Amino acid sequence: MILYEGTKAVDDRGILTFVNDFDFNGVKRHYTVTNFQNHFVRAWHAHKLESKYVQVIRGAAIVAAFPVTDWEGRGNPAEISRYILSEEKPSVLFIPKGYANGFMNLLPNTQLMYFSTTSVEESKNDDYRFSADLFRYIWEIEER
Numbered sequence: 001m002i003l004y005e006g007t008k009a010v011d012d013r014g015i016l017t018f019v020n021d022f023d024f025n026g027v028k029r030h031y032t033v034t035n036f037q038n039h040f041v042r043a044w045h046a047h048k049l050e051s052k053y054v055q056v057i058r059g060a061a062i063v064a065a066f067p068v069t070d071w072e073g074r075g076n077p078a079e080i081s082r083y084i085l086s087e088e089k090p091s092v093l094f095i096p097k098g099y100a101n102g103f104m105n106l107l108p109n110t111q112l113m114y115f116s117t118t119s120v121e122e123s124k125n126d127d128y129r130f131s132a133d134l135f136r137y138i139w140e141i142e143e144r
Helices: 118-124
Strands: 001-003 009-013 014-018 028-032 041-044 052-058 060-067 080-085 092-097 101-103 113-117
Touching: 052 060, 052 080, 052 101, 080 092
Parallel strands: none
Antiparallel strands: 001 092, 009 014, 028 113, 041 101, 052 092, 052 113, 060 080, 060 101
16 A cells, blocks of 8 residues: 655645645546545445545545455454545555455545546446454544
């Protein structure tokens, strides 16, 4: 997985948000996802052939992913990657093919934008879903 970090430029006209290292090469489509409930978990979704890029464009979310070693529904919890993505710190997270991924919004009205390397038709034939209860602890907010 790769995290492309961006930044913001602020002046008297407003705010410009960018992630200039992100390259759209290979992206075939994009879509946005917003949950109706706060702290709602949407997980786990995987593809053998499709890679994705994800960016939080409003709010904040925990985004997690793990390499699928058993396509029947289990994974290795030691290999879970967990990121906090926020509109306040622009970034684009690359999720390679062969990884299951999911997210939990941390703020109301959080919106994520996904960029996919396959068409909708290609994705339909490469769709694997695992229980949202798998590795449920990954969504817990840590006390500090």
